[in-house]
Amino acid sequence: MGQQEKVATSLAAAVGEEISASLAPVDAELERRYPGDPGTRQPVHTVYVPGDVFAADTIRSWGAQALAALDEHAPDAASFAAVLGLADDLAEPVYTRVRAKLEREPIEDLRVDFEDGYGNRTDAEEDQAAARAARLVAEAYGQGTAAPYMGVRMKCMEAPVRARGIRTLDVFLSGLTEAGGLPDGLVLTLPKVTYPEQVTAMVRLLEAFEKARGLTPGRIGFEIQIETSQSILAADGTATVARMIQAAEGRATGLHYGTFDYSACLGVSAAHQASDHPAADHAKAVMQVAAAGTGVRVSDGSTNVLPVGPTAQVHDAWRLHYGLTRRALARAYYQGWDMHPGHIPTRYAAVFAFYREGFEQAAARLARYANRTGGDVMDEPATAKALSGYLLRGLDCGALDIGEVARLTGLTRADLEGFSGPRRGDLTASAQ
Secondary structure, eight states, X not given: OOOOOOOOOOSOHHHHHHHHHHHHHXXXXXXXXXXXXXXXXXXXXXXXXXXXXXXXXXXXHHHXXXXXXXXXXXXXXXXXXXXXXXOHHHHHHHHHHHHHHHHHOSOSEEEEEOSTTTOOOOHHHHHHHHHHHHHHHHHHHHXXXXXXXXXXXXXXXXXXXXHHHHHHHHHHHHHHHHTTOOOTTEEEEEOSOOSHHHHHHHHHHHHHHHHHHTOOTTOOOEEEEEOSGGGTBOTTSSBHHHHHHHHTTTOEEEEEEOHHHHHHHTTOOGGGOOTTXXXXXXXXXXXXXXXXXXXXXXXXXOOOOOOOSSHHHHHHHHHHHHHHHHHHHHTTOOOEEEOSGGXXXXXXXXXXXXXXXXXXXXXXXXXXXXHTOOOSSOOOHHHHHHHHHHHHHHHHHTSSOHHHHHHHHOOOHHHHHHHTOOOHHHHOSTTO
């Protein structure tokens, strides 16, 4: 130790106290509006199945169809890697993990669709389909065969279909409640949101249901689907999506980009409607900034090019889907939509390759940061948060194993969660 320095100050303690008092409302507002990540698993995709198609064996059937597609069009690691351009060292581990995932957990998030994928039916028919969906979802959770996340996409809050959407949601939630209660993995999707007032209406609807059924206030959250230009930019020039998050009063769990409705709304021709169109990039960038720090997650859209037909055609569709998924991951859109069983092999291949090819470097950097040792990159707490988040997402989806992460980092999962920063439950109980 060197010579002790003389410490001089000029400000009275009251100055700091007065400043803190003046900023107390700002502190409270920051905590309310930006509570941080909820700290829960985010699924890598959402699968939409029409209400009249959803069945007790849907999840198992999708897994079987995806495995059959691999068997027919890429029966081994080398052929699958050749289609997708996987590096040699990734071919076997990715292929093996994809097959295991399709056998164990082919769908991470399933939405029974009563909107575009279902269409307009008689009230009696939709009532029956919604009640059936509730029964099947409840049975799946009871039997341990459910996806980690499941729920419904209702019709939107626009006047022509509003009453039908409200009734379908009521039938579905009531059926779940009477079958044993709402599952932890319940997710609801509100489509074609244009005005924040429609989000507020959804909040009031859920409040009424919770009161009618004696549920804890705030128990039910929902996703907001971004499918119109007005949901990005309002008539007064403000970012509508940011106002929608606030209008949800802590219930918003995600923002889902609707590739085709949004593109069509802007006049993009059908041949060019895709998740990598500049219009899509702009919308998702606005969504991403609006959601940052709020605990609301952003999901990419889908591709409508299906991997069906002869092998060459399937391979082309696989390459397209793989490339779009990798592009989204690089832009921090960690979730997307899948429309066909043939999409999920390349969904998982892209996700697993993304995490495995960067795993060793991320682990080494985080280990150096944790141990305060030097390296060729000077990382800060924000980077450590990103590194730990990367590893946690890789663990959640099955791309990585905790043993290999611990071996390279010397850290437990609890350590990783600590580095990933405070999450919603650590900061406030207001969203509970």
